[in-house]
Amino acid sequence: MDWFLELEREDQEFIKQLVKSSGSLKELAKIYKVSYPTVRVRLDKIIQRISLIEQQKESSFETKIMEMVINDELSLHLAKKIIENYQEEKK
Structure with a gap:
Protein backbone atom coordinates (compact mmCIF):
# COMPACT_ATOMS: atom_id res chain seq x y z
CA MET A 1 0.00 0.00 0.00
CA ASP A 2 2.90 2.31 -0.78
CA TRP A 3 0.68 4.22 -3.19
CA PHE A 4 -1.34 5.56 -0.24
CA LEU A 5 1.74 7.07 1.39
CA GLU A 6 2.69 8.81 -1.85
CA LEU A 7 -0.64 10.63 -2.11
CA GLU A 8 -1.02 14.17 -0.79
CA ARG A 9 -2.41 14.48 2.73
CA GLU A 10 -5.74 15.88 1.46
CA ASP A 11 -6.18 12.89 -0.86
CA GLN A 12 -5.41 10.49 1.98
CA GLU A 13 -8.06 12.22 4.10
CA PHE A 14 -10.54 12.03 1.20
CA ILE A 15 -9.99 8.27 0.92
CA LYS A 16 -10.41 7.92 4.69
CA GLN A 17 -13.74 9.77 4.52
CA LEU A 18 -14.79 7.61 1.55
CA VAL A 19 -14.18 4.46 3.57
CA LYS A 20 -15.93 5.88 6.65
CA SER A 21 -18.96 6.75 4.53
CA SER A 22 -19.07 3.15 3.19
CA GLY A 23 -18.10 4.32 -0.29
CA SER A 24 -21.08 6.65 -0.65
CA LEU A 25 -20.18 9.57 -2.89
CA LYS A 26 -23.47 11.24 -1.93
CA GLU A 27 -22.41 11.11 1.71
CA LEU A 28 -18.99 12.52 0.82
CA ALA A 29 -20.67 15.37 -1.02
CA LYS A 30 -22.55 16.20 2.19
CA ILE A 31 -19.39 15.96 4.31
CA TYR A 32 -17.42 18.27 2.01
CA LYS A 33 -20.46 20.46 1.28
CA VAL A 34 -19.99 20.18 -2.49
CA SER A 35 -21.99 18.64 -5.32
CA TYR A 36 -21.90 14.96 -6.24
CA PRO A 37 -20.16 15.69 -9.58
CA THR A 38 -17.43 17.61 -7.73
CA VAL A 39 -16.79 14.59 -5.50
CA ARG A 40 -16.79 12.29 -8.54
CA VAL A 41 -14.18 14.43 -10.33
CA ARG A 42 -11.96 14.49 -7.26
CA LEU A 43 -12.21 10.72 -6.87
CA ASP A 44 -11.40 10.24 -10.56
CA LYS A 45 -8.27 12.37 -10.17
CA ILE A 46 -7.17 10.37 -7.14
CA ILE A 47 -7.71 7.15 -9.09
CA GLN A 48 -5.53 8.56 -11.89
CA ARG A 49 -2.81 9.50 -9.40
CA ILE A 50 -2.86 6.00 -7.93
CA SER A 51 -2.58 4.50 -11.41
CA LEU A 52 0.42 6.71 -12.12
CA ILE A 53 2.11 5.71 -8.89
CA GLU A 54 1.60 2.04 -9.74
CA GLN A 55 3.01 2.54 -13.24
CA GLN A 56 6.47 3.47 -12.06
CA LYS A 57 7.88 1.10 -14.66
Missing part, protein backbone atom coordinates in the same frame (compact mmCIF):
# COMPACT_ATOMS: atom_id res chain seq x y z
CA GLU A 58 6.86 3.55 -17.37
CA SER A 59 9.30 6.16 -18.58
CA SER A 60 9.50 9.31 -16.49
CA PHE A 61 8.62 11.37 -19.59
CA GLU A 62 5.29 9.59 -20.03
CA THR A 63 4.58 9.81 -16.31
CA LYS A 64 5.23 13.55 -16.31
CA ILE A 65 2.92 14.04 -19.30
CA MET A 66 0.13 12.13 -17.53
CA GLU A 67 0.69 14.13 -14.34
CA MET A 68 0.13 17.26 -16.42
CA VAL A 69 -3.21 15.82 -17.55
CA ILE A 70 -4.23 15.04 -13.97
CA ASN A 71 -3.30 18.57 -12.90
CA ASP A 72 -5.33 20.06 -15.79
CA GLU A 73 -2.20 21.52 -17.38
CA LEU A 74 -2.63 19.51 -20.59
CA SER A 75 -5.60 17.91 -22.33
CA LEU A 76 -5.82 14.12 -22.47
CA HIS A 77 -6.14 14.26 -26.26
CA LEU A 78 -2.93 16.25 -26.65
CA ALA A 79 -1.12 14.10 -24.09
CA LYS A 80 -1.97 10.96 -26.06
CA LYS A 81 -0.58 12.53 -29.23
CA ILE A 82 2.63 13.57 -27.48
CA ILE A 83 3.14 10.11 -26.00
CA GLU A 84 2.38 8.39 -29.32
CA ASN A 85 4.94 10.60 -31.09
CA TYR A 86 7.47 9.95 -28.33
CA GLN A 87 6.99 6.19 -28.56
CA GLU A 88 7.31 6.24 -32.36
CA GLU A 89 10.60 8.15 -32.10
CA LYS A 90 11.92 5.67 -29.52
CA LYS A 91 11.46 2.84 -32.05
